[in-house]
Each structure stands twice: as C-alpha cells, then as structure tokens.
Amino acid sequence: MHTFGPKDLERMATNAGAVQVHTASEEFTAAMFGWPVRTFEATVPPGRLGWNWAKFAFGGWKALSWVDANVWRHVAPKGWFYNVMVTGSTLLSSVSSGLAFSTDDVRYLRSESGAVALAAVADFGLTDATRVADVAAARARFGDRAPVLVETTLLRRRAAAKLEQLCPDFQASNWLFTDEALQQATAAPVARHRARRLAAASLPLVHDATCSIGTELAALRGWGVRALGSDIDPVRLAMARNNLGSTAELCRADALRPVTRDAVVVVDPGRRRGGRRRLRPDDYQPGLAQLLDSYRDRYLVVKCSPE
Numbered sequence: 001m002h003t004f005g006p007k008d009l010e011r012m013a014t015n016a017g018a019v020q021v022h023t024a025s026e027e028f029t030a031a032m033f034g035w036p037v038r039t040f041e042a043t044v045p046p047g048r049l050g051w052n053w054a055k056f057a058f059g060g061w062k063a064l065s066w067v068d069a070n071v072w073r074h075v076a077p078k079g080w081f082y083n084v085m086v087t088g089s090t091l092l093s094s095v096s097s098g099l100a101f102s103t104d105d106v107r108y109l110r111s112e113s114g115a116v117a118l119a120a121v122a123d124f125g126l127t128d129a130t131r132v133a134d135v136a137a138a139r140a141r142f143g144d145r146a147p148v149l150v151e152t153t154l155l156r157r158r159a160a161a162k163l164e165q166l167c168p169d170f171q172a173s174n175w176l177f178t179d180e181a182l183q184q185a186t187a188a189p190v191a192r193h194r195a196r197r198l199a200a201a202s203l204p205l206v207h208d209a210t211c212s213i214g215t216e217l218a219a220l221r222g223w224g225v226r227a228l229g230s231d232i233d234p235v236r237l238a239m240a241r242n243n244l245g246s247t248a249e250l251c252r253a254d255a256l257r258p259v260t261r262d263a264v265v266v267v268d269p270g271r272r273r274g275g276r277r278r279l280r281p282d283d284y285q286p287g288l289a290q291l292l293d294s295y296r297d298r299y300l301v302v303k304c305s306p307e
C-alpha cells in the first residue's frame, strides 16, 4: 500500500544528509476503520448522515488510534501502518550544539584519506541552494564519514572570520573544531590581546587549564610565550593536537586538580551547554568558586561573563 516504506524513508533522509534519523508510524486499525467510513461518506449526499454519524466516525477513529498507539505500535511492524513520519537533524549546526565528534573521527580527519576527503568536500558550495545535493554527493563518496567531513568544512568556513590572524601561521582550513568548541573559542582579537599582556610579563610558563581546541595556546605561542594546555575532554584535546602540531605541550587533566606548580594559570570555564548560556558562576564548567579555590596561591587569569 505504501509508496515508500519506513526503511526507504529512513534511507532517503540519510542519503539527503540527515543524521539521527527515526521513523514513527500511526493508524493501523484506525485506518482499516477509516477507509470504509470515508468510502461510505463519499457515496452519501453531504449533510445527510447527521451528528450521530459524525460522533461515531470520529469517536471510532480516535478510540482505534489510541489502541494503535498503545498496543499495535509495540507488536506490529511499522510497515503495516497507514502513516509514517520521518524525523532527523540536518548537518547544519546553527540550531544546536552540532554533531558529536569522537576521537576516532578526529583520527580519521587527521589521516591521509581524511585529508583527501576534506579537500574534496571543501570544493563543495554547501550553500542553502546546493546543500542537499552536496551532502548527498558527499554521502555517496565518503559513506558514513560524510557528516564529519561536511561539518568540519562548514565549521572551518565559520572559523576563518572568528579566528582570523589568531597567530602568524593560523589557517582555519587546517584546524579541527566541534560546533560548541568554535562557539566557545575566544575570538582572535581577545586571545591576541591577552597573549600580548602575558608575553609582556615575561613569564616562564603559562598553563591554559581549559584549553579546548587550543585557541588561546595558539595566540600565546604566537607571542612567543611557552604555554602548556590541558582539558578534560579527550576529543577537544585530540583536535588541539591537530591544530597546534606535534610540539605542543598538551595533557588531559581536570582543571580542579592542578598539574603544574609555578605556571601562571589561564582558565576559561565553559559557560554554555547544549547551546544554552549559563550565567551563574557556580554553573560554569568547572565552577568558578572551585577554580579560585584550587588555584588560590597562584596567579590566575579567568575569562568569565560580567556580573
């Protein structure tokens, strides 16, 4: 009976570039009831069947829809139902905190084949007009890797403006990001300004204890400051390794358990989660009071929102 079965729809949505695709179906017995009712209604002149018939038709459909949703949906295959709804997310990250990357994704993006694929996807327009076709083409060529390739390409384009001239050798087209990490990244003029002030203090070592993908570290290194980075998130650290190169000093650590002794510490706690801002310092990740406590005997530079 169906033009497209649920599996076909899921496949089509996936091929068009959607992720986290799901189908849900409705109306099984309600549809069996609805067809003869509607057929009969179509044969009778309008208005002849009256209010009691309308109540019977609507009440019957509603009762059977309830049975379908609460009983048949759990036991009958989706393809037996009359309606199927398909949902998924686009690869556009503008409305959410974006695609979740894994360390395996980062490994792939840094590999030779990943670099070749990224170069190919970078040539796609990915404009509103071409995006569906471009994503379908990426999916056809690169299969399951297409989402991270397209997302990385779009993020690199956004980063080019935000991080322009972050440091002398900065090139957004070589960097890796997650959508949230890019949103959280300190804009280049601010990172450069802070790095210049820290450079002027001639410090032996600066420790960025929430270094994320390495934005502040890149600015510090650009000003000739020796800087070590740590973060709790292994994916962001893997991206920072890519962004800063093999000589960068990076380690995974909880900022609340200091791993350096004499360095000046820079912290920029997370003030967003799932795309939403957190305004109370206690809700920062890590919390501001705990950070101040952990580094109470140290010079500490904190980036936070105004009170």
Ligand SMILES: C[S@@+](CC[C@H](N)C(=O)[O-])C[C@H]1O[C@@H](n2cnc3c(N)ncnc32)[C@H](O)[C@@H]1O
Binding pocket: 181, 184, 185, 186, 209, 210, 211, 212, 213, 214, 215, 216, 230, 231, 232, 233, 236, 253, 254, 255, 256, 268, 269, 270, 271, 285, 286
């Ligand atoms: C706002 S981002 C830092 C952005 C960075 N300054 C930049 O410009 O790219 C906050 C970072 O803190 C990290 N983070 C959260 N809790 C942490 C903790 N307890 N220890 C270390 N890092 C943590 C997150 O993984 C995230 O990368």
